[in-house]
Amino acid sequence: MKRNYLVAVLAGSFLMLSSLQSCVHESLETEVANVQSDPLAFIKSEYMRGKDMVAGKQIEWDKARTYNADDDRIMLVTVPIKNNGKNVIEELTFRIDNNKVSGHLWKFESANGFTASDYNLTAHEIIAKMSGKVSYVALEGSMRYEKPIVRGKFIDEVAKSGSGPMGSPSCKPCHGEIDEVVIPSPGGGGPTNPFPDPPTIPIPPIVIPPPTSNNNDPCSKIKGQKGKADYNQKINDLKNKTGQKKETGYSQKANGEYTYHDNATTNSDSNSLTLPNNSDIEGYMHTHVDDFSVVNSEGVEVSRTGIKMFSPADIGYFMGMVSNAQAGGRPLTNPYAVMVTSSGMYQIRFTGSAAQIKTFTEAQINGFKGDYLKSMTKSKNLESSLLKFLKEKMGIEGVNLYRMQQIGKTTEVKLGNDGKTKETDCP
Numbered sequence: 322m323k324r325n326y327l328v329a330v331l332a333g334s335f336l337m338l339s340s341l342q343s344c345v346h347e348s349l350e351t352e353v354a355n356v357q358s359d360p361l362a363f364i365k366s367e368y369m370r371g372k373d374m375v376a377g378k379q380i381e382w383d384k385a386r387t388y389n390a391d392d393d394r395i396m397l398v399t400v401p402i403k404n405n406g407k408n409v410i411e412e413l414t415f416r417i418d419n420n421k422v423s424g425h426l427w428k429f430e431s432a433n434g435f436t437a438s439d440y441n442l443t444a445h446e447i448i449a450k451m452s453g454k455v456s457y458v459a460l461e462g463s464m465r466y467e468k469p470i471v472r473g474k475f476i477d478e479v480a481k482s483g484s485g486p487m488g489s490p491s492c493k494p495c496h497g498e499i500d501e502v503v504i505p506s507p508g509g510g511g512p513t514n515p516f517p518d519p520p521t522i523p524i525p526p527i528v529i530p531p532p533t534s535n536n537n538d539p540c541s542k543i544k545g546q547k548g549k550a551d552y553n554q555k556i557n558d559l560k561n562k563t564g565q566k567k568e569t570g571y572s573q574k575a576n577g578e579y580t581y582h583d584n585a586t587t588n589s590d591s592n593s594l595t596l597p598n599n600s601d602i603e604g605y606m607h608t609h610v611d612d613f614s615v616v617n618s619e620g621v622e623v624s625r626t627g628i629k630m631f632s633p634a635d636i637g638y639f640m641g642m643v644s645n646a647q648a649g650g651r652p653l654t655n656p657y658a659v660m661v662t663s664s665g666m667y668q669i670r671f672t673g674s675a676a677q678i679k680t681f682t683e684a685q686i687n688g689f690k691g692d693y694l695k696s697m698t699k700s701k702n703l704e705s706s707l708l709k710f711l712k713e714k715m716g717i718e719g720v721n722l723y724r725m726q727q728i729g730k731t732t733e734v735k736l737g738n739d740g741k742t743k744e745t746d747c748p
Contacts, residue, residue: 360398360417361385368415368422369674370719372460373537375426376675377650379403380413395419407434410447413460424460429453449473537654539670540747543723543731546657555579556727559608559661566615566625568594570607575651582607596638600645605638606659629662630703631669633689636711636720637681643671644680653678659725666725673719681715689714708736723747 365382369375381401388397395418402411410429415422427444429435431453439447448455448470456467546552555571562569569583584595594607612626631639635658642656653675659668671678692714700706704722711717722734731747 360387360396360415364398364415364422364424365674365676366718367674368424369460369676371538371654371672372424372674373652373654374458374460375402375413376653377647378411378675380675382676401440408432408453410435410440412444426458426460428456428458430456537652539654539672539721539723540731540733542654542657542670543668543725543747547725547727547731551579553727555606556659556661556666559606560663560727562610563608563661563663564611565608566610566613568608568610570594570596570605572596572602573604574599575601575603575649575655600649602642603646603651603655604642604657604659606661607635609660609662611663628694628697628703629660629664630697630707631658631660631667633686633693633715635660636669636715636717637686639669639671639720640678640680640717644678647675647678666727668723668725668731669720670723671719672721677717677719679715679717702742704734705736705742708734708742709740712736 361382379402381403385398385400388399395416398415398417400413400415402413404411408431410431412427413424414427415424429444429447429451431451433452435447435451439450450473452471452473454467454469456465458465559569559571567583569581571579571581573579580597582594582596596602596605596607609627609629612624614622614624616622639656639658642658643653646653646656653671653673657668657670659666693710696706696710696714697703704724708720708722711720724732724734733745733747734742737743
């Protein structure tokens, strides 16, 4: 009985502290109208966008569970994370309160290991039988906490106000009354941890200080690039090669190493640079050359007019880099692609969630060429046409376009809900 109460205190303490922390630091919630009409879809496609702390984790969305509180405005969602280790269980939990969403990453680390059946237990049941530690990270804001546990008890806390099951009077102030509604799925259930209402008695946590700064947003990353001599040297080199008849470029590994490429192949309808198929490639920059004239096989001079915007092949390679970053546990905002022309430069970055990563086969990329040429050759706004093509033809969400000046401002260009481009200058 006392053990159950102690378990109840954990969730309550974290929630109260999150409530207090949100008063003195940045907001830990995202407010969106009508999120409760399809909470799981919103969480996957919108809320998780840019949450790099879960990059590389195998989130089992098909095993999600929802909980409805007595108050219809409150909904709780729990999603397990697949983990092959025997000593770790992880899960994501989300609280939707009057269209305000807050998300959290929980990690249970057992000194003695877990059994296969433990992965189907609730968080309270997991904690009650383990020795080790439980950590908690807010997906928004900067809160990080850690609690040591010995045989189901917190070594730094002692229950002081009674004991009993979750439904008992002594535990209701922390847990409230919540009925479980399971989303059916072939994969079955997983560990769950519904968020209770905020408790009335806060319990001080052990605080793990967060990093003092966050430079993971695309604007900060592009600003950092523009301040590096080796990056600018590569850009200047490519700007001097836009008058050639073949594309040239550089690839960059995750360790920062650059490699030059000038192996483009040309024919009557393409000019394509071949880039390495390595999982540690994290970025590339390349030229789209100026228009030029050639004499065809019939002895007639024809003009080769290129599209000064990213091609489906460029996008496909970029999305492959994003997928590799996820598999390697690297931030999803790290991969980049740069296009250099004599009339300007652009860069693309991924700003979506892990659930929005989409990769393509060579046959699929080739299948986009006809629609791409039709859309772009008649376009009066290549930026808008590209973003619409990504969304409507390639089914890609979460890729933003950045118009760059080598010395000067960078402008983020993205597609609004009305189908029109929205521009924002990077700070």
